[in-house]
Amino acid sequence: MKTVLPITDGAIRETLQIARSHGPTPYVRERAHAVLLSSRGFPMAQIADIFEVQYQTVSRWLDDWEDYGIRGLYKTHDGGKKPIYNSEEELRIKELVAKEPRRISYVQSKIEEETGKSASKTTIGRIIKKLGMVYKRLRKSCKHKRDEEQFQRSKAALKDAQEAEDKGLINLFYFDESGFSQEPCVPYGWQEKGKQLRIPSVKSKRINVLGFMNRSCELFYYPVIGSVDSKTVIDIFDYFAYQMTAPEYGGDDRYTVVIIDNASIHTSKAFRARIDDWILEKKMIVLFLPTYSPELNLIEILWDKAKYEWIDILSIVNFRGFEKEVKRVFDGVGQEYMISYA
Structure with missing residues (x-):
């Protein structure tokens, strides 16, 4: 019958008792307790019953104690099989x-x-x-297509604009649009093993949300059911410019800078023809990002959060309910839903 030798060293016994009661993991506490029991003459079969483990497991615990002492209480104790690779x-x-x-x-x-x-x-x-690597979904990227020098210049200019905003010299907003439909955008989610969580998926009309958002999560959004063209965008920019200067909307006389990407509806002749008017009449400056630089447009994070986290697609049964859910989420941005741009 295998048992450990009686522990006569008071310091070692005290260390084992502390490990039994206050060890860093349940595994360490079990091993320390098992060694103490064995030192008192408890047979391995009885120790195995106490801890509800295999007889061989207790035998390994005791072998590790005999071979490595206190280090043997831990799963990693410089013993065991030698690593294959250096x-x-x-x-x-x-x-x-x-x-x-x-x-x-x-x-x-x-x-x-x-x-x-x-x-x-x-x-x-x-x-x-x-080595610190994880298995997760790969993301598409267009970085190889962009002009890196132009990207870095724009990044530096944006930093200057953010500093001006922090000093209260300008209003700084990021503009973009994104489409939402009842076809689910969430491909992954935690599920019980052996069960398949099914998300309702139906063909539906599309809600296009056009939004202006700043780093404080102040959002001006405009939902449009159906297609969006340059005229739609121009009309919304006109209204936003009015809101930023009108006293009834809390507007002021500071310049408003709007960051925008190079989508075709943003670079049309009709849109570009309005840019000078917005500067002169509404103190609104439109700045275009370099191509293939979505990470510089902070509102992109809003669309991802809304689609993949905030919109409760599981509770929606029809398009009217979907409209209400989209409105609920975007009305809650800046209050219930926040993004940290620090």
């Missing part, structure tokens, strides 16, 4: 994953070819996680 080889695995993020089989075969060492996909995955 630190340099693990970093090479990370490089290979960065090259082929979707093909772990490629990483597996390539590292075996280079080192002569083989490992399962599970082991490779565990190494990847240890």
Whole structure:
């Protein structure tokens, strides 16, 4: 019958008693308690019954105690199986994953070819996680198409504009539009194992939301059912410019700067023809972002939040209900729904 030797050292016994009561994890507390019981002559079968584990598990706990002492209470105690790859080889695995993020089989075969060492996909995955990488959806990007020098100039100019806004010299808003429909935009969600959560999906009319938003989550939004063209955008800019200067809307005489992307309805001749009028008549300046630079338009975050987090698609049964839900969410921006642009 395997038992640990009686613990006669008072300091070690006190350490085990503290670990039993206040160890950092349940695993450590169990092991410390098991060692104390074994030192008092409790057989392994009885200890296994107490902790509701396998007999072999208790045997391993006691072996670790005999081999490693206090370190044996922890899952990592510098013992056990030697790692397959050294630190340099693990970093090479990370490089290979960065090259082929979707093909772990490629990483597996390539590292075996280079080192002569083989490992399962599970082991490779565990190494990847240890190195700080996670498995998640890839995102499309157009960064390779943009003019990086122009992007950096615009980024610096935006920073200057934000500093002017912070000093109260200007109003700074970001404009864009986005479409919403009852066809769900949420491809992932937590679900019970073995069950499939189904989201109602129906063909519906589209609600286009055009919005002006600042970094304080002050939002002016205008829903449009149906198509949006340059005339629609111009009319909304006219109304927004009026709101920013009219006393009844809390307007003032500061210049308002609006950041906008290069969508075709924003760069049409009719829209551009109004820009000088907005400057002269309403103190509203329109600044265009460089192409392929959506991350500079902060209102893009609003659309993602609304579509993927805030709109309760599960409770909607018809288009009227969908309209109310869209209105509820956008009315709540700045109060119930906030975005931190810090």
